[in-house]
Structures are given as C-alpha cells and as structure tokens.
Amino acid sequence: MAYSSGRVVIGFCDFVGGIVPLGLLYAFGRFFGWAGYAFAVKHRRIAIESLTMAFGKTKTPQEIRRICRECFNSMACLAVEFFMFMKHPERIKKFVDIEGIDNLKKALAEGKGVVAISAHFGSFPLLLSRLAQEECKVNAVMRHMRDQKLDELFEDKRRLMRVGSIYTQPRQTCVSQSLKVLRDNEVLFVQLDQNFGTGGVFVDFFGVKAATATGPIVFSMRTGAPIVPMFIYRLGGPRHRIVIEPPIHVDESGTKSERLLHAVERLTALIEKYIRQHPHEWGWIHKRWKARPKEEKQGAMAAAAGDVDIDIA
Template identity: 35%
Template sequence: MGTIVFRLIKKYRERVIHNLSIAFGSEKDMGEINTLAQEVFFHFTLTPLETVYLIANGLPFERFFLKIKIKGKEYLEEALAKKKGVIALGAHLGAFTLLGTRLAVEGYPVNIMINQESFPKLWKRLNAYQGIVGQKTFPPKPIITSIKKSLNCLHRNEILYLVADEQQRRGGIPVPFFGQKAFTPSGPALFSLKTGAPILPMFILRKNRIQWTLVIGPPIEIERTSDEKKDIEALTAKFTKAIEDFIRQYPHQWTWLNRRWKLPSSKGFLDMAT
C-alpha cells in the first residue's frame, strides 16, 4: 500500500523527498533518500490502517494497548512525584495517536490537545474508548480556552500530551531543526516555565510489524534566567533538538509531509499567550 501511494501521489512524494533532502542532503545520496521515502510511505499508510482495523473489528483495546511495552517509566514517576504535572512532548512519529491512550490504560491521568477535524467518525469511535480508560481530549481552538484547560490539568498534577513538531502556521519561534531554522510551537516551553511541569519526550515506536514500545526520555531542562522570552526560546530549541534526535533514530516513522521549514504567516502562539 505504501509503495502504491508513493508512486501514485506525486505531490506528497515530491514533498517527502524535498524534506528528506533538506534534512539528510549532506548525509545521504538521492538513492538512499528515495529508498527512505518509500519506507516513510509504508509506515505512513500502515499505522492508520492498524488503528482503523482495531476500531472496525471491535477488538479488545485494553489487551492491545497493554502489549505496548513502556521504556523509561521511571522518568514519568519521578516527574509526577513533583506534583506540578507533566508535559508529554510528542511528534508525528510512530503511533503518536495511540500514546495518550496507552498511558491512560496504565492508569495515568492524560489530557491531549488535538485537532480532530479530519476523519471525525474515526475519532468519535476512538474517543469513546479513550473516555472509558480516562483519557481526556480537547481541541486547540478557541486558543484561550485550550490554554486554560492545559494549565488546569497541570495544576491537577496530570499529564498534558502536546505534539510539537509541525510548522507553526501562525508564527512560532525560529529554532534549529536538522540544521535549518524552523518556526516551532512554543506551547510546551511556555506551559513548563509557567507551571514548573517537567517536559518529557514520549514516542510510541515500531520495533517490527507487530511490536511497539512507548519510549519515555529524561526531562528536558534549561537554566532559567530573568528573561522569560529568551528562556522560552531556549527551551523550545532544546525540546526541538530532542525531537530531532528521535527522528534521526527512526526517520522512516516520521511523516515528512509537513512544510516544516516554510515561513509563518503572522504572529505566533507565544505572542498571543504572553
């Protein structure tokens, strides 16, 4: 399926190859980049199909999610012990749509800010199960409401799952990403500095066609200064580097479809939230 999509949809194929060339142009030749692009499309088509299959066939979700092993759980336990909440830093890497649910099945209080405008029927079915296991979801708009909900869940010492690897359409902070400046959402940094909640990188990564592992990394920290905006920029750069490091390990599991290095249109999240 991935190979068919790769060959038939020229626009997406060219965008993925273009982005891979920006990221790895000095490290890989075009043959390697084309091979990697096909692997990207394989993963990009397989993961959603797996989710649809689970929902359509009414399979026992809890049994499926418990098969996903958790590596680095001690980092999460230590962070929650501080009673300031935890920011789970995610990306469009691996099975990112399942991460919050896996944590909820484990018994953790999880909140996820996510845009569910695409595939509403699929999200409705998935949300029904997420609600049963205790995961809460809310949309990013209206922005003031989403900010309040995010801060409230951190104050309750819960987990806030944020995906922060796409180009910020309404601005963002320019930080290095694969050697190029990319305008990046500052939300994780802003919430962390406002509340003291640690930022932990978390990704569900495919080990093979039937095995996944939820990998939790150590907290991402900076030495704070008296300049809040500089601190937000520094922390945004640091968590972006953490995302890049994971993508470098599993490049075929990132989508590469976002116009990650495109210039923004107007003021960003940081300007609206501070």
C-alpha cells in the same frame, strides 16, 4: 469528495483492523503504503523535498526515495494497526514496551502535572493508549480535523481508550483546559514538530530554521510542571517501544525569551535525534519549513530589488 473518500478509506481500515489475522494485517498495510507512494503524487513530492532538506548532504537520492517509500508504508501500517489495537486493547500491553516509566511517575510525583513533549513520530496514538493503561490520566492537544465525522470518530476512539482531547481552537478554551489538566496533576501531551506559521520561535531543525510553538514551555513555566519528552517507534511487526526521557525543567536564568528559546532548541534537537535514528517513522509529508524568518524574507526582497535595479540599469 475528498472527505468522503477519506471516510471510506478509514472505514475500510477499521474493518480490516478488526477482522484480519495479525499475520496478514501488515501485508494489507504495506499494500496501502505502496498505493499511497504510487498515487499520492503531491504528498510524495512534499516528502522527497522535506527529506532532501534534511538529508540532502548526507544521503543519495536513491536513499532518500527509499526512506520515502518506507515512510508511506509506515503510515499505512500504523493506520490499520491503530484500529486493530482499538478493537483488541488487551494486545497493547503485550506488544508495547515502556522504557523509562519511572521518569514519568517521578515527574507526576511533584504534583504539578506533566507537559509531555513528543512528535508526529511512530504510533503516537498507541503511546497515549499505553500510558492510559498505566493509570495515567492523559490528555492530548490537537487540531480539529477538517471532516467533522472523522473528527468525531477519532474522538470516540480516544475516549474509549481513556485519552482526553483538548482542541487548539478556540484558543482561550485550549489554554484554560490545558492549565486545568496540569493543576489536576494529569499529563498534557503536545507534539512540537509542526510548522507554527508566524508565531512561536525559529530554531534549527536539521540545520534549517523552523517555526516552532512555545505554548507547551509557557505552560510549564506558568505552572511549574516538568517537561517529559517521550517517543514511540516500531521494533518489528506489532511490537513497539515507548521511550520516556528524564524530566526537564526550564532554566531559571536569563530573560523569559531566552529561557523559552533555549527550551525549544533543546526539545527540537531531541526530536531531531529520534527522527535521525528512525527516519521512516516521521511524517515527511508535512511542510515543516514552510514559514520563514522575517529577516530571511527581507533579505530575499532586498536581493530581488537589487536584481531589478541591475536589470533597469
């Protein structure tokens, strides 16, 4: 039932994005955002909890709720806007500026491919489409969607915009395809901002340890491909700006574990910087801090055991 409803919503966004005049498109988006904030109670609660984790010491509850509403509006506008741009690709160059394209071209000139690091921040599908228009061969690493029909729909859209898809499962296929992309001197786009369960490493994210993947950095170390962080945010209405940061190479000093940790810390700090500047552009409905470090769990268990001993005594 949930998947059927999702297909209906996506189908309606596709329809609206194709026929509604640009001036009215964002009014539709804001309406959907209001509806999502009002009725998606579970996701609203997660977003407010996440925002409180990040900004509880610096922002009031009223400010946090305002950012939460803006986040829902942003997600809804991005949804209808995505389909509008897919139906009118000629508008992408007109409305999406790129700052730092020379950084990407300089990195590709090394001939080892590029590991592009970003986040679920702003209209990242639009970022990929815009890079493809710059004659960059772009491939995005992503999870399969739970609904196969929606999965196929979005893969078709990406193919239409000349963006390749590399799925995280099966794992070995993902690894081999990713390495091939880099050896072919193409762009491997990876989002480094989601909870990585018990894998990866724990680094500070808004002052709280968060499980973060190391795979993209391993790819860079294995192939020599530079890491190029890039982000997209809205300037207003349909206008967006892509910022491509200077290339980063993984430090060569220290153990492999130390090099991995330092690179992940540096990239996570950069992601946090952009989220702080544009907090409504990030997907706060994701449980970024769900996984906890082993030592933290052990401490909680020891404290609980201590409580039990006291109670028994």
